[in-house]
Amino acid sequence: MEHPNSEIKMKQNLKYLLLLFLLCSSAIIANAQANYLKITKYKVYYGWATHYPQDWMIIRQFVNDGKSYYLLVNPQTLETKIDEPGFYKVKPMSLGEARDFFKNTPYIRAINRAEKQSAKIQDAGIEDGMPKETGISLTADLCPSHKRLDRIIFTDIFKEFQKVERPAPVALSITGVWMHQHPDDLEWLKKMQAEHEIYITWINHSYNHRVSAKLPLKENFLLEPGTDINYEVLETEKAMLKNGLLPSIFFRFPGLVSDRQLVFKITDFGLIPIGSDAWLAKGQAAQPGSIVLIHANGNEPVGVADFIKLLKSKTAAIAKKQWLLYDLRESIDEEFEKSNP
Numbered sequence: 001m002e003h004p005n006s007e008i009k010m011k012q013n014l015k016y017l018l019l020l021f022l023l024c025s026s027a028i029i030a031n032a033q034a035n036y037l038k039i040t041k042y043k044v045y046y047g048w049a050t051h052y053p054q055d056w057m058i059i060r061q062f063v064n065d066g067k068s069y070y071l072l073v074n075p076q077t078l079e080t081k082i083d084e085p086g087f088y089k090v091k092p093m094s095l096g097e098a099r100d101f102f103k104n105t106p107y108i109r110a111i112n113r114a115e116k117q118s119a120k121i122q123d124a125g126i127e128d129g130m131p132k133e134t135g136i137s138l139t140a141d142l143c144p145s146h147k148r149l150d151r152i153i154f155t156d157i158f159k160e161f162q163k164v165e166r167p168a169p170v171a172l173s174i175t176g177v178w179m180h181q182h183p184d185d186l187e188w189l190k191k192m193q194a195e196h197e198i199y200i201t202w203i204n205h206s207y208n209h210r211v212s213a214k215l216p217l218k219e220n221f222l223l224e225p226g227t228d229i230n231y232e233v234l235e236t237e238k239a240m241l242k243n244g245l246l247p248s249i250f251f252r253f254p255g256l257v258s259d260r261q262l263v264f265k266i267t268d269f270g271l272i273p274i275g276s277d278a279w280l281a282k283g284q285a286a287q288p289g290s291i292v293l294i295h296a297n298g299n300e301p302v303g304v305a306d307f308i309k310l311l312k313s314k315t316a317a318i319a320k321k322q323w324l325l326y327d328l329r330e331s332i333d334e335e336f337e338k339s340n341p
Contacts, residue, residue, distance in 0.1 A: 034082070036064040036241040042234060044269060045070070046098040049088035057102055058090070059249070059270035060237070071237075073249050073270070075105035078329040080248055082241070095268060107249065107272075110332045114273045118263035121217050123256045125263065125273025127291060129331025134288045134317070135324040137331045138170045138307075139276065140296035141252065143209045144177040147298025149185035153307065154296075158197040160311055160318050161325065167199040169327040171274075173252040176207035176239040178297065186243060201328050202240055203250040203274065206232040211255060221254040222262060229262070233269050250274045250328065256293075274328070280306040289331065 045061035049072060060071035070088075073080050093101065102108045114125040129137050140153060154170070161168040172189070179186055192198050210227070212220055219225065222232065237247045251271040253262070258273070266273050276293035278286040281303030286292050294303040317323035 035244040036062075036069070036082075038065040039063070039238050039241060042238050044234075045092070046095050046270070047090055047092040048098065048101060049085075049090050051088050055102075056088070057098055057107065057270075062238075062241075064241075071247065073107055075102045075107035078107055078110070078249060078332060080246060082246065095270075106332065110272050111267050111270075115263060115267055117275075118258070118260045118273075121257060121259060123275040123277075124253070124258045124260075125251075125275045126332065127275035128277040128287075129289045129291055129326065129328070134322060135326050136278070136286050136288075136290045136292045137326045137328045138292050138294070139173060139203065139252070139274065139328065140170060140294050141173040141205060142178040142182075142297050143175055143205065143254065143295065143299065144181065145297035145299050146181070149182060149188070150296045150298055150304050151185075151188065153294070153304060154189070154192055154198055156308055156311055157325070158192070160315060162197070164318060164321050165324055167193070167196045168325050169199045169201065169330075170325065171201040171203050171248075171250065171328040172296070173203040173205035173274075174236070174240070174245070175205045175209045175254075176236045177209060179239050179243055190244065199327070201248045201250065202245045203248055203252050203328075204233060204236045204240075204271065205252050206254050207235045207239070208232065209254040217255075217257050218259065221257040223257060223259060229265050233266070233271070248329075272332070279303070280310070286310060291328070291331070 040063045042060065042062040045058055047058040049056045049058050049070065054074065056072040057075050058070045058072055062069055068085055069082050070085055071080060071082055099108050099111070110126065117126070118124050157168050157170065189200065193200050206222060210221065210224055212224065215224065217223070222229065233251070240247045249270060249272055251266050251269070252274050256275055263273055274291065276291045278284045278290040279293040280286070281294070281300050292307070294300065294307050296304070314323040
């Protein structure tokens with residue numbers, strides 16, 4: 001017969017484990033929703049940080065309300081996180097040293113792959129992923145716009161995928177100006193993510209996203225003379241952090257326009273340029289493994305309609321898990337695995 005004290009101890013242990021779980025869950029939620037409102041000294045900073053058993057690459061350093069923080073990348077999974085330096089053994093490095101140290105990881109391989117595709121004036125960088133079965137990586141751009149967010153994109157994604165893939169992954173290319181213009185829409189997206197309806201990878205899409213109807217491509221968008229690329233990249237990241245968003249290691253050129261020099265400037269920030277092989281509004285059809293591009297800022301109704309049509313056409317396949325949305329990081333990681341069997 002079991003001793004009464006054993007049952008009491010078991011109940012106490014269960015209560016302790018439940019309390020520990022709730023505390024850990026609260027910490028995770030708090031970190032996910034952290035808004036860094038007093039950022040100073042935000043800068044590019046490279047190094048190796050380790051906390052057994054995981055190595056991380058440091059790409060940014062900043063101070064918020066008197067505390068120091070790093071923006072770190074897991075070079076195996078391409079995930080990012082914000083953390084305090086005190087948790088890690090740290091070795092500062094130059095960019096070259098860091099890239100050499102992590103050279104055999106999916107992260108650095110992806111940067112190298114993007115640099116090899118830097119010659120094109122439009123759609124440089126990584127423009128497609130690697131299919132597993134069938135499915136796509138969806139990227140939706142949030143360029144400056146006076147129109148409201150196309151919320152139907154996200155509600156329809158949740159509606160179609162809630163039983164087979166929850167949260168459904170989507171990557172949003174966001175500009176600093178859009179964040180400033182649309183705080184309500186941004187909060188709505190964050191609420192969808194908090195409720196595990198979608199999982200958002202936030203892509204840096206520059207701060208201002210300037211464009212001219214008159215200038216040729218070689219002098220347009222971020223190639224416009226006088227563009228401060230440091231401001232365009234780092235101010236967007238700061239705006240993300242202030243709004244409780246976690247910057248990823250992806251960058252999308254406004255208009256998909258760049259030149260070789262600009263691509264290398266972006267990779268020098270530790271960012272991976274992401275293009276698209278299926279800009280739906282331009283009539284480019286999505287194939288298995290495509291990185292699909294639509295605009296969710298109200299300015300591209302044709303692309304939105306095409307995506308909704310594509311989604312509806314795959315209802316049966318989605319229900320059977322034969323057509324899925326893939327996390328952009330997973331697609332890039334898959335490329336590394338395919339090339340290194």
